[in-house]
Amino acid sequence: MTPLWIAIALLLLPALWLLIAPMRGARVLRDQLDHFEANDTSAEQNVAIFQRRMASLEAARERGDIDDARFNEDRLELERSLLEDTATQAKRPLKAASAGRLVVPLVMVAVVGASTFWYQQNGAEGDLTLYAIQEEIRNDPEGxxxxxxxxxxxxxxxxxxxxxxxxxxxxxxxxxxxxxxxxxxxxxxxxxxxxxxxxxxxxxxxxxxxxxxxxxxxxxxxxxxxxxxxxxxxxxxxxxxxxxxxxxxxxxxxxxxxxxxxxxxxxxxxxxxxxxxxxxxxxxxxxxxxxxxxxxxxxxVSVSLDEALADRVSDDATVFITARDIDGELPPLA
The missing domain is CATH 1.25.40.10 (Tetratricopeptide repeat domain)
Incomplete structure (x- = not known):
């Protein structure tokens, strides 16, 4: 049985590696996110866009293109849009790179335990034991x-x-x-x-x-x-x-x-x-x-040709005979 469990362990190694691999790159990923957030200028860009559109709106009012009521309405719309953009860009603080490390070993143990339990319930461990007994008796000089x-x-x-x-x-x-x-x-x-x-x-x-x-x-x-x-x-x-x-x-x-x-x-x-x-x-x-x-x-069997076909078939014609199951459920027998 030892080779069996060794084989099972080897099959589990890739699954365990997939659980460990993300943790190995957690530090690098967090540093990259920190750098991105530190250099993120999207808020400044939104403010600059707001200021340009406000300036354009004020110029239109001075030219008489829009009245005060339209100006106030458009200004409120710009301010609301700026607030919405700012709210969606609010970021939660990043967790430490070591966060969740204790969960990984627990998940690994759960994967191994579940795999072992499933094999014991649905696998052929018992049949392998019987085979091992047969081989042991066969190879034993006193068997x-x-x-x-x-x-x-x-x-x-x-x-x-x-x-x-x-x-x-x-x-x-x-x-x-x-x-x-x-x-x-x-x-x-x-x-x-x-x-x-x-x-x-x-x-x-x-x-x-x-x-x-x-x-x-x-x-x-x-x-x-x-x-x-x-x-x-x-x-x-x-x-x-x-x-x-x-x-x-x-x-x-x-x-x-x-x-x-x-x-x-x-x-x-x-x-x-x-x-x-x-x-x-x-x-x-x-x-x-x-x-x-x-x-x-x-x-x-005795085979004869129907009289109606006698004139149509030559004397040296080949006759094929098929034997079938009488119930019609099985393939042809011959």
Missing amino acids: SLMMFLERMEAEAERQPNNPNVWSSLFPLYRDTGQPDKAVDALERLIAIEGRIPPLLAQLAQLRFFMAERELTPEVQALVDETLELDPRQPTVLGLLGIHAFDNGDYETAVDRWRRAVANISDPETAASLRDGIRVAQERMGVAPEPSAAAQGQGVR
Whole structure:
């Protein structure tokens, strides 16, 4: 974690510099303002302008261009204008260059504290800890699966709301023969992430094998909930295929496993399901289909040309076939 905090500190340095930089130039800026105010002649210029306009006004009255009433009116307007200009030029005394220096450290502390608090609430500090544990166990010559499990259990107490803790503990418990703890870890993960099909499917599969491959009411409820959310969920379809196979319903087993293979992404699991399909077909006395023995996924289709188009298309024309999702929601499959 030390490199992380060093990186955070380096990122905070520019922000802190932006807070300090204005204070470094405060003295120079105040001296410049003092010099400007000391040499400001705008008031004298306003008075000179007032005097020239008054002289012009008096000359106009002497020439008879304006009467006394107009003269007094214009003079009052000039005096009012001079007073307004003088009022707007009144300046407050400048503060000392050191004013506000105590506020800067407080703001700096607030910035650092707020940044640290925000990262602890919204950052991935917990996930970095998990990664560090994995690397430590992997690089330890005496590291073992049980050692990793103990460290992850300790992290589960420190980070009970971190889904990555429980998603790591679940397979560890499952692979070390602790199904009850695996169920608890998976249920904790579901409580955090929500009842999404992949997690519900794994829970149904785990409880299915714990019940010695029987569809108990609890398992059936999980299967129904999963299929309602995702009718093509491969884990649940594979589970249903196993149950059908165990009960001698090989046709149903083949159907469920074929649907699972069509939606599964793991090549090894898909290969295992294809092996199961071949065994089920042999027990039915049916020769395995070429598509079942093939390594890749695929479908067989029969294509014919409409009679109305037969005369328009040459014998060597190319025909393009597009496979689409029946609901029209997904991209073309092929």
